[in-house]
Amino acid sequence: MxxxxxxxxxxxxxxxxxxxxxxxxxxxxxxxxxxxxxxxxxxxxxxxxxxxxxxxxxxxxxxxxxxxxxxxxxxxxxxxxxxxxxxxxxxxxxxxxxxxxxxxxxxxxxxxxxxxxxxxxxxxxxxxxxxxxxxxxxxxxxxxxxxxxxxxxxxxxxxxxxxxxxxxxxxxxxxxxxxxxxxxxxxPENGLPEVDQELYFGQHEVYTDGEAGQEGKHRFDMESMKNEAPTYVLLNGEKYAWAAANRGPIEVDQGDRVRVFMVDGGPNLSSNFHPIGNVWKRAYRDGGVPEDGDFEAYADKNIQTMKVPPGSCMIGEMDTPVPERIKLVDHALSRVARRGMLAEVDVLGEERAEIFDPDANGSSHEGPQYA
CATH class of the missing domain: 2.60.40.420 (Cupredoxins -  blue copper proteins)
Incomplete structure (x- = not known):
């Protein structure tokens, strides 16, 4: 050059x-x-x-x-x-x-x-x-x-x-x-509450001149971006980057409190960030945290889906009482099934049938399969 x-x-x-x-x-x-x-x-x-x-x-x-x-x-x-x-x-x-x-x-x-x-x-x-x-x-x-x-x-x-x-x-x-x-x-000056594991993700959409899955070199398509019609919606830059179908799943231990940091780069789409099989036990919308240290009073509790606008962030915490595979998704689910937006977290431990019995009638229940 x-x-x-x-x-x-x-x-x-x-x-x-x-x-x-x-x-x-x-x-x-x-x-x-x-x-x-x-x-x-x-x-x-x-x-x-x-x-x-x-x-x-x-x-x-x-x-x-x-x-x-x-x-x-x-x-x-x-x-x-x-x-x-x-x-x-x-x-x-x-x-x-x-x-x-x-x-x-x-x-x-x-x-x-x-x-x-x-x-x-x-x-x-x-x-x-x-x-x-x-x-x-x-x-x-x-x-x-x-x-x-x-x-x-x-x-x-x-x-x-x-x-x-x-x-x-x-x-x-x-x-x-x-x-x-x-x-x-x-x-904040007094820090964040202690957790057992922290994870970091970033969502963005990619606009190309090809269809999702079409092999070969995809080139950036300005018209698709102007029309906000992405080819892919990704978590960490690749289709299903940290799911079992690619580089994942991520593993945590049963009983861990897991803190997830998520940034939505966009540039256009809001995320509807949801942990399938779990809940945001404590959630901090738009990445806001209290300056006075009173996290319990400040946090939203038991939030199923966090709206994360483009150009913003969220902090969410999950409890992990049972072994399971948690699917982190944008609950605009066509983005998951067809455009690549998924990560998976495996909770490793012993079954607790009093909370969740996946084999109550002798059948297997693996949950929705996106990847």
Whole structure:
């Protein structure tokens, strides 16, 4: 690829002057320019990455300190080709090569020194908008970076909760759809209630020029995105990424309280997030948490389905009294059965027939089969 300076790239894409909504330029590329960008990225496609699906268990541990600190955090924009499902490849845009991007975990009052890197092998400019930031575009205008360069931002996290971060350059909907989003968790000063296991998921929809399951290289389809008609609706970047049909299921022990962090990148669809065979024992809508530490009074209790708008998050906790396979789904169920939206959690332990007897009449009951 010819060397591209930051100035030339950003001018070509209309990034300059006063920032507007989400830190983007008021003069975003037109449809022809967007198509040129997409084609350039596809021409740069090389080897197929082994995986873009983030491991739901690979997240930072709870914070156990009572003073503020400063974190040095680097996010790398990675444009990668990977499989959505076997035989179907797609050009993703990611933070650190995974979907969702790495979960950032800090404490209210902490300072973040953020560096965003855009490797020289990339084609497109990128940036990051943190919903946990006071400041223009959540930092997007300050972090825009061309291929081959890096940029930096410092912010203090003054309010607690679980918040999305995402790319917000022009055509931000395309960048988010292709995988550029993640979660930043700002724990309140007194921390979160203790649990036994924590999991991290991200939902997004992908718009391609093929049908779901159609083998071959799928290319991004701007018209489908404009019409909000996705080919796939995914949890962690792949069809059934962490279900038994793919890389899962995830295993927990009977009796564990399991906390689930979920971010809906969208860019367009709300999620109706439901654990089949379980309930959100305590749930925190839009990722909100109490500053006074009274989680019991603040939480919604025994919620069957959490509405998670695009650009928002949820925190939900499940109890696991019986062995079972919990299916985490968007209860707009055609997205599960036909578009790839499913993860599974296996609870390992001993049967408790007084709570649930799956063999009361000698037959087997495995539950609904999506994957």
């Amino acid at each position: 010819l060397e591209t300076t930051r100035r030339r790239t950003l001018q070509a894409l209309g990034v300059g002057g006063a920032a507007t909504v989400a830190g983007c330029s008021a003069e975003a590329p037109n449809a022809e320019q967007a198509e040129t960008e997409r084609q350039r990225m596809e021409q740069q496609s090389g080897s197929i990455a082994d995986q873009v699906a983030a491991d739901p268990t690979d997240i930072p541990g709870p914070i156990d300190r009572d003073e503020s600190t400063t974190h040095e955090i680097t996010l790398t924009a990675e444009e990668v080709t990977a499989e959505i499902e076997p035989g179907v490849t797609f050009d993703f845009m990611t933070f650190d090569g995974q979907i969702p991007g790495p979960m950032i975990r800090i404490r209210q009052g902490d300072t973040v020194d953020l560096t965003i890197e855009n490797p020289s092998g990339n084609v497109l400019p990128h940036n990051v908008d943190f919903h946990a930031v006071y400041g223009t575009g959540g930092g997007a205008a300050a972090t825009t970076v061309a291929p081959g360069e890096e940029n930096a931002l410092r912010f203090r996290a003054d309010y607690p909760g679980a918040f999305i971060y995402h790319c917000a350059v022009p055509n931000l909907d395309m960048h988010i759809s292709a995988g550029m989003f993640g979660m930043i968790l700002v724990e």
